Amino acid sequence: MELEQKGKRFFFFVADPRDIIAEVKIANKDKVQEFQRPWTEKRVKDISKYVAGKEPLKKGTSKPARGFLPTVPILNLKADGHIKIERKDGEYYLLFPENDNEKKECLGDIEILDGQHRLISFTQKYRNIDFKDSERYDMGFIAFQKLTREEKGELFIVTNERVEKVDRNVLQNMMEWLGVLSDDDRKIYNLIKKLNKEDISPLKGRIIIEGGKLVNGLKLLQVQRVLEKSKVYDMLKDFDVEKQVKVISNYLRAWEDVFDIKFNNRRKPKTLEKILGLQYVLCIYPCIYNILNNRKETLNEDNVKNIVNNIKINILDKLGSDNNAKKAFFGSDSGVTGFAKKTSDEISKYYKEMDGNTFDPLADI
Known part of the structure; x- marks a missing residue:
C-alpha cells in the first residue's frame, strides 16, 4: 500500500x-x-x-x-x-x-x-x-x-521522543481487569481502591486510580509503593480488606487530629499531606504498633493520638520554622525514610524510659 x-x-x-x-x-x-x-x-x-x-x-x-x-x-x-x-x-x-x-x-x-x-x-x-x-x-x-x-x-x-507512554496507573487497571496481577498486587490494588472510596478513609477522593488528572492527587502506584515500603501492607496483608481500611483510617485520622491536617486535601497541601509526608507517617506505623503492643493497648484513634502527640511535641515541633531541616527531611525519598527511622528510634526510646522498660538482659555480659 x-x-x-x-x-x-x-x-x-x-x-x-x-x-x-x-x-x-x-x-x-x-x-x-x-x-x-x-x-x-x-x-x-x-x-x-x-x-x-x-x-x-x-x-x-x-x-x-x-x-x-x-x-x-x-x-x-x-x-x-x-x-x-x-x-x-x-x-x-x-x-x-x-x-x-x-x-x-x-x-x-x-x-x-x-x-x-x-x-x-x-x-x-x-x-x-x-x-x-x-x-x-x-x-x-x-x-x-x-x-x-x-x-x-x-x-x-x-x-x-514524541511518543507518550501509557500512564502506569491506567496500565495497572488494565492488568487488574485482565486478571494478570500477582495475588499481592491484586489485593493491594483493591485496598487502595477502597481507601479512595470509603467514607471512613482520610484518603477518600485523593488517589488517582484510573488515570486522568486530579490536581495534587496521589497516584495509585505512589500509594502502593508507600504502603509496601513502610511495611504497613505486609503487617496487614493477612486481614480482610475491610479491617485493613479500618486500621489505616484510624491511624491516619489520629495524625490528622494532632497536626490539624487532611490527607485528602488537594488545595495547597501541607508537608504531611503530600506523598512524602504520607510516606513519613506510614513508615512510623510499625514503631507505633510495637509501642501499643508492648503497652497492651488497642490500635484505635485515641491511643495512636497519644503517641503521635508525643512525636509532635518531642520531635517535629523542635524543627519549628527551620525550612532547611524540613527540606532535608521531606525533600527526597531517602530523606523521608531516614527521618522516619530517626523518629521511630527516638519515640521508642521515649516510651521505654517513660514505662521503665530500659532493662537490657545482655548489657553486663
Whole structure:
C-alpha cells in the first residue's frame, strides 16, 4: 500500500519478520548507532520468549502471554541496494532475494529505523526453541526508500521522543481487569481502591486510580509503593480488606487530629499531606504498633493520638520554622525514610524510659 505525507512516499506491507531481519546487517550489541539506540541482548531474549508464549503477561504471575506484536517497525531501503519496490498492474511489490547468492548480495539493504529489538528477536540466533520455523507469523511494516540523513534523524526523534507512554496507573487497571496481577498486587490494588472510596478513609477522593488528572492527587502506584515500603501492607496483608481500611483510617485520622491536617486535601497541601509526608507517617506505623503492643493497648484513634502527640511535641515541633531541616527531611525519598527511622528510634526510646522498660538482659555480659 502506497502512502504519502509532506510529499514523501512510503509503503505499508505485511511480511514474516524472519525474512526481513535476514537482510539487515545487525550492529554489535550495546554499540551506539547513528539512527538507533544501542540494542541489548537481554531485551531481545525477553521478546523472543514472549513471542514463543513462554513469558507471563506480567512478571510474578502464571498466566502466559499469547505473543502478539501488533506494532509496526519502520524500515529504510538503501538507495544503492538490490531490494526494490516496483509497481505492476497498479500494485506495488517488494522484490526480495530468492536464492542464497541473492541473499548475500542484499545483506544490509534494509535499515531498521524503529523496532530493532523486536526484529532481532526473530534471528536464528535468538529465536526461542519453542517458536517453530513452520509457525506462521506476519507483521506489518512501514518502508521508506532512499531517506536522507536528516529524514532518518527526524524519524528517530518522532518515534522515540514524541511518543507518550501509557500512564502506569491506567496500565495497572488494565492488568487488574485482565486478571494478570500477582495475588499481592491484586489485593493491594483493591485496598487502595477502597481507601479512595470509603467514607471512613482520610484518603477518600485523593488517589488517582484510573488515570486522568486530579490536581495534587496521589497516584495509585505512589500509594502502593508507600504502603509496601513502610511495611504497613505486609503487617496487614493477612486481614480482610475491610479491617485493613479500618486500621489505616484510624491511624491516619489520629495524625490528622494532632497536626490539624487532611490527607485528602488537594488545595495547597501541607508537608504531611503530600506523598512524602504520607510516606513519613506510614513508615512510623510499625514503631507505633510495637509501642501499643508492648503497652497492651488497642490500635484505635485515641491511643495512636497519644503517641503521635508525643512525636509532635518531642520531635517535629523542635524543627519549628527551620525550612532547611524540613527540606532535608521531606525533600527526597531517602530523606523521608531516614527521618522516619530517626523518629521511630527516638519515640521508642521515649516510651521505654517513660514505662521503665530500659532493662537490657545482655548489657553486663
